Amino acid sequence: MSDYFSDTHEQVRQSARKFIATHVLPYIDEWEEAGEFPRDLYLKAGDAGLLGVGFPENLGGVGEGDVFMKVAVSEELMRSTSGGLVAGLGSLDIGLPPVAKWAQPEVKEAIVPPVLRGEKIAALAVTEPGGGSDVANLKTRAVKDGDHYIVNGSKTFITSGMRADHFTVAVRTGGEGHGGISLLLIDRDMPGFSNGKKLKKMGWWASDTAELFFEDCRVPVNRLIGAENAGFIAIMSNFLFERLSLAIMAYMTAEIALEAAMAWAKQREAFGRSITGFQVTRHKLVDMATQVEVAREYTYRCAALMQAGKNPIKQVAMAKNFAVEVCEKVTREAVQIHGGMGYMRESVVERLYRDAKILSIGGGTDEIMKELIGKQVGL
Template identity: 65%
Template sequence: MSDFQEYFEPHHKLIRDSVRRFVEREIAPFVDEWEEAEGFPRELYLKAGAAGILGIGYPEALGGSHEGDVFAKVAASEELMRCGSGGLVAGLGSLDIGLPPIVKWAQPSVRERVVSQVLSGEKIMALAITESSGGSDVANLQTRAVRDGDCYRVNGSKTFITSGIRADYYTVAVRTGEPGFAGISLLLIEKGTQGFTVGRQLKKMGWWASDTAELFFEDCRVPVANLIGAENMGFACIMGNFQNERLALALMANMTSQMALEQSLEWARQREAFGKPIGKFQVLKHRLAEMATQLEVSREFTYRQAAKMAAGKSVIKEISMAKNVATDTADRITYDAVQILGGAGYMRESLVERLYRDNRILSIGGGTREVMNEIIAKQMGL
């Protein structure tokens, strides 16, 4: 398959090599154990912070590196996915959906206090938008924040929050105004704030190594200084943040496909049936060829959108398309990989079994496939 080097500079290879070594040293030997334990040590955040991985894409003044370098983030993200656990990558990377609004729109005192702690791995960041009543219908969220002097009183709940159990800081979407998208704001809410409680750890089909939780707010008093951006302007902040999240999910899907294809090719070359390797049978050769073709197309399209984002172009429609293409491709390739491995692919010790389970969330998170199609249609004037 292509190496897509036209998208990467020499320093991206250095980043890729560095993250690969980190994965080989700090994650790969333990990932199966952490999957079964449904969590990984908090210490891994500190190690990733010290290695400079968490800071990629963030301002140097706040402890980051390679600010605005989209393909630095691409290279690091792909190598992290090589650990084979989407849940671990999602948990370790929850800062990438919770922190950008802080970096861009929080008051300087909040930004300077919070961002460096998160990039070092000392503190953990989560994004809290989804509610049980709304799902992908962000404009209809019900958690309400009412101004009360120098504080907001917050009441409501959130669910399906990645890193919800262990996070220290939460970027929380609340309703400060009228119904609809124009009445939404973002608040930074810290663990330990009176009236804020973290619920049970939720059991999931996949992403076992990431903690996922419910959050509850009961007359939770949050300083007005913790408002992120202007009041009632949170929806625009959320939508801007979603573009990077959808790119990240497309990259995860493509790497899931890549690993599933590699496992399938290895099996096809080694496994014998009826006196020859199963990869010599035409039906399997053609299936593998189709898998490789689908992945090649998906990755090229995803990279093109990343390149446009790096150039400062708006890709609202295209990144939604890329997410759908990538997750559809991963749906097919992980399904085929389990089928090719047969009984072995159904066993928990098989990587493709985990890839198959972990993959299922990718067309749901960050806006469902159906929501992506609504966005695409709207951008087409429909």
């Protein structure tokens, strides 16, 4: 393992590894085909302390500010071989941080601990139909009416959209552009909230993804997260860790695909010998291993910058784009090495190949990342 991890990190890693081996791997193929995993898995993850990593102790969390503890847990959760499961189980990691940081004290105390225990599910709702990565121009509007906001609009592609209990929702409370955006915490049972049918996806089958609708949805004013019209800064702050997490998902997806390809190549015979006996296969696997290693180590460097209190917008964007590119290449080659078996649903590389694609879209597309990088380097 890397020098970035302490003995405590390794203990947490082993706990997460045991959780996946015991509660997930025996069932993951079934859950993928079913398009969902049991809700009680949140409770089991909460009991194991996995959901609380990165959140304040006074709200039921552990390891606040310890970026590498979160990296260790994230890596082991990806050993489930299902990006969808990790995205669904981890939707709190993008939905809950703004609440834990900036919500009213009484709201924090009521909402955060049950989510970290796995009793409730939290999600983030920013993306809108026709909006995509253009966060600054979102249309969902919230108008203050006495001690409530009246919210109208819709969101789409929302992870845990079908069964989350709490949604951190980006809304427009002011004028056009990023200066008019706020965050509201909206509960499933608030009047005027509804969701559409479950969306079918190319990959991430085990996660539920849905549209959300707000029709004169009444939200108490104390559910404002942070200051009014200051939500864009909170969203951008949230994006930094989300993008780091997507880089982790990318190099871990690639690593698992590489391991599967190596195992297959060693036992698969062609023309009287294992296919690792052919230089073209060996060199392909070496290139894959090199790319995975570089993607992982650069992501660790970004995590170290975050651990040191820096704001590495450029580096994290680079890490995400590079790791995703590696992921797409490695999973494609892993399928190719498997031949016809790589195209079969029973093969793990088939799932990894499908799951890889969303990583270049979620958290800001490759193109958006390049624009961010361009600004940071003075272009």
